[in-house]
Amino acid sequence: xxxxxxxxxxxxxxxxxxxxxxxxxxxxxxxxxxxxxxxxxxxxxxxxxxxxxxxxxxxxxxxxxxxxxxxxxxxxxxxxxxxxxxxxxxxxxxxxxxxxxxxxxxxxxxxxxxxxxxxxxxxxxxxxxxxxxxxxxxxxxxxxxxxxxxxxxxxxxxxxxxxxxxxxxxxxxxxxxxxxxxxxxxxxxxxxxxxxxxxxxxxxxxxxxxxxxxxxxxxxxxxxxxxxxxxxxxxxxxxxxxxxxxxxxxxxxxxxxxxxxxxxxxxxxxxxxxxxxxxxxxxxxxxxxxxxxxxxxxxxxxxxxxxxxxxxxxxxxxxxxxxxxxxxxxxxxxxxxxxxxxxxxxxxxxxxxxxxxxxxxxxxxxxxxxxxxxxxxxxxxxxxxxxxxxxxxxxxxxxxxxxxxxxxxxxxxxxxxxxxxxxxxxxxxxxxxxxxxxxxxxxxxxxxxxxxxxxxxxxxxxxxxxxxxxxxxxxxxxxxxxxxxxxxxxxxxxxxxxxxxxxxxxxxxxxxxxxxxxxxxx
Amino acid sequence: xxxxxxxxxxxxxxxxxxxxxxxxxxxxxxxxxxxxxxxxxxxxxxxxxxxxxxxxxxxxxxxxxxxxxxxxxxxxxxxxxxxxxxxxxxxxxxxxxxxxxxxxxxxxxxxxxxxxxxxxxxxxxxxxxxxxxxxxxxxxxxxxxxxxxxxxxxxxxxxxxxxxxxxxxxxxxxxxxx
Numbered sequence: 001x002x003x004x005x006x007x008x009x010x011x012x013x014x015x016x017x018x019x020x021x022x023x024x025x026x027x028x029x030x031x032x033x034x035x036x037x038x039x040x041x042x043x044x045x046x047x048x049x050x051x052x053x054x055x056x057x058x059x060x061x062x063x064x065x066x067x068x069x070x071x072x073x074x075x076x077x078x079x080x081x082x083x084x085x086x087x088x089x090x091x092x093x094x095x096x097x098x099x100x101x102x103x104x105x106x107x108x109x110x111x112x113x114x115x116x117x118x119x120x121x122x123x124x125x126x127x128x129x130x131x132x133x134x135x136x137x138x139x140x141x142x143x144x145x146x147x148x149x150x151x152x153x154x155x156x157x158x159x160x161x162x163x164x165x166x167x168x169x170x171x172x173x174x175x176x177x178x179x180x181x182x183x184x185x186x187x188x189x190x191x192x193x194x195x196x197x198x199x200x201x202x203x204x205x206x207x208x209x210x211x212x213x214x215x216x217x218x219x220x221x222x223x224x225x226x227x228x229x230x231x232x233x234x235x236x237x238x239x240x241x242x243x244x245x246x247x248x249x250x251x252x253x254x255x256x257x258x259x260x261x262x263x264x265x266x267x268x269x270x271x272x273x274x275x276x277x278x279x280x281x282x283x284x285x286x287x288x289x290x291x292x293x294x295x296x297x298x299x300x301x302x303x304x305x306x307x308x309x310x311x312x313x314x315x316x317x318x319x320x321x322x323x324x325x326x327x328x329x330x331x332x333x334x335x336x337x338x339x340x341x342x343x344x345x346x347x348x349x350x351x352x353x354x355x356x357x358x359x360x361x362x363x364x365x366x367x368x369x370x371x372x373x374x375x376x377x378x379x380x381x382x383x384x385x386x387x388x389x390x391x392x393x394x395x396x397x398x399x400x401x402x403x404x405x406x407x408x409x410x411x412x413x414x415x416x417x418x419x420x421x422x423x424x425x426x427x428x429x430x431x432x433x434x435x436x437x438x439x440x441x442x443x444x445x446x447x448x449x450x451x452x453x454x455x456x457x458x459x460x461x462x463x464x465x466x467x468x469x470x471x472x473x474x475x476x477x478x479x480x481x482x483x484x485x486x487x488x489x490x491x492x493x494x495x496x497x498x499x500x501x502x503x504x505x506x507x508x509x510x511x512x513x514x515x516x517x518x519x520x521x522x
Numbered sequence: 523x524x525x526x527x528x529x530x531x532x533x534x535x536x537x538x539x540x541x542x543x544x545x546x547x548x549x550x551x552x553x554x555x556x557x558x559x560x561x562x563x564x565x566x567x568x569x570x571x572x573x574x575x576x577x578x579x580x581x582x583x584x585x586x587x588x589x590x591x592x593x594x595x596x597x598x599x600x601x602x603x604x605x606x607x608x609x610x611x612x613x614x615x616x617x618x619x620x621x622x623x624x625x626x627x628x629x630x631x632x633x634x635x636x637x638x639x640x641x642x643x644x645x646x647x648x649x650x651x652x653x654x655x656x657x658x659x660x661x662x663x664x665x666x667x668x669x670x671x672x673x674x675x676x677x678x679x680x681x682x683x684x685x686x687x688x689x690x691x692x693x694x695x696x697x698x699x700x
Contacts, residue, residue: 089688
């Protein structure tokens with residue numbers, strides 16, 4: 001089982017030693033060292049510009065999740081006229097329905113609890129688990145800004161967090177701030193309110209049909225949109241043009257719900273799989289960005305969340321229990337063998353792949369925890385029970401019968417785990433053992449596990465200034481920025497849980513600031 | 523059989539004269555029978571036939587509606603009963619029958635634009651709405667961890683088309699909505 005270990009494999013460590021070389025290579029890719037194609041390279045251009053624009057702004061932001069709001073906020077603060085376009089009927093995308101976790105390396109809660117951490121440690125975790133496909137300069141920015149950007153949400157918007165740290169798979173230490181209700185909405189809504197006070201409302205039901213990149217100078221100058229668009233009715237709404245005098249910022253998110261596109265990138269992820277995303281997480285704007293010359297990067301790396309539940313739709317509440325209760329303070333078990341099968345804190349890909357492989361052989365997995373779980377997940381237990389996502393059992397016999405698990409092996413698995421806790425070392429999988437973990441005891445809660453499509457690591461390529469690069473020249477496309485899940489290259493093969501929120505906010509802010517500093521072309 | 527398709531010159535002359543009229547009749551019949559009901563801001567709420575110019579949307583043996591108000595309708599169509607109108611009568615009609623005519627929501631009823639949620643909330647206080655459904659299972663539809671109590675009423679409660687359970691995009695909440 002040594003292949004399944006999360007952070008212990010020596011072959012993984014080798015990636016870290018190559019980061020110096022990787023840095024040089026990635027600088028070339030992101031356009032910092034100029035084109036590798038010589039003077040013949042030509043930018044990809046789109047079309048002629050409309051003679052008259054229906055609307056005009058300095059900065060046009062597409063998408064209203066964390067990345068979009070952060071970008072809009074910075075551009076607005078810098079004095080720009082800004083518009084935020086959202087194709088759906090509600091603002092927030094996946095940011096308003098996510099789990100509310102924000103990885104923050106070297107934060108004050110860690111200091112108070114005597115947990116050693118640093119941006120370098122987060123960068124090392126991201127790079128190791130991302131199989132070294134991550135662009136080091138982008139990783140560095142996220143890691144260094146991870147705590148400052150959480151502090152920014154507190155200072156700037158009054159966001160609130162629990163005083164308990166969460167740990168997702170692949171992180172070497174607990175470092176994640178959780179919002180009070182365990183939903184990203186707790187951060188998103190204060191941001192939305194502040195923007196509203198600044199006179200900036202999200203324009204919903206605006207579908208972007210075309211990114212208008214001028215054939216004459218290669219600059220992105222605006223958009224052709226449909227206002228009054230009624231998702232998912234193709235062709236609904238009225239066609240309008242919107243001028244972006246300084247920049248267009250892509251913050252449209254990922255394509256997890258785009259079954260044809262995601263299956264093209266990863267044929268395993270067919271339409272029979274559930275997805276945690278909102279239904280609008282589709283790929284048409286990524287396709288459009290590529291059509292006007294954006295460089296695609298790592299589109300095939302699509303994350304499947306291992307902690308989903310077959311007893312609810314989408315993201316739901318199951319991931320909170322399976323991760324924050326069972327993976328941190330309990331165990332995950334294969335019901336056929338009655339044994340643990342992986343470090344419950346291995347990265348999402350290792351865990352999801354293991355479960356999907358079992359499922360392909362007709363085997364199932366469950367997550368088990370008792371009342372010793374810590375943090376906000378405790379408050380979700382009544383709802384989890386009521387919705388049938390978890391069930392409570394008073395004896396191991398009941399668990400064995402309910403999930404068809406070999407009883408004696410299950411009991412031994414629990415006894416072994418409790419022994420590992422007592423000795424402070426997981427002999428089987430080397431899992432990080434939480435300081436607050438206690439021996440697993442009855443009664444217990446059990447959740448069935450079902451991996452669900454969750455996040456698209458790939459997207460358009462950006463440089464450290466969040467500028468989208470041209471596939472023809474490797475150079476930044478003038479007036480074109482991107483942030484959030486629409487961007488690839490930050491997380492490589494595997495995004496670590498709860499690093500998405502900080503990534504969206506950090507690069508959203510950079511994109512907004514950089515866009516604001518552009519000289520207007522009109 | 524061939525003679526079946528043969529027409530005399532007189533017949534043909536007659537047809538060519540009446541053809542435009544014939545087409546007009548066909549088109550107009552089609553328009554008024556298959557088209558969406560009209561939206562006439564000046565129509566009396568209980569005058570179904572004013573907008574529904576084609577086939578009546580009511581059952582054949584339905585009582586005459588002239589002069590009726592919503593509370594009259596509820597005399598037979600008891601809330602929660604077998605004949606409940608929930609999900610059957612568009613909410614725009616429920617509004618109309620209670621005196622909330624087109625112009626009370628749309629600034630220009632003759633050229634209506636989408637209505638902002640603040641307009642809905644000027645009558646339907648979100649706090650009161652949420653309190654009224656506090657006991658609904660599996661969860662209160664009028665408050666959520668995502669949108670609080672401020673979500674747009676029109677996400678679910680459409681006025682001119684069938685309402686929808688917006689939450690069901692991501693959740694297994696089997697809400698019954700008006």
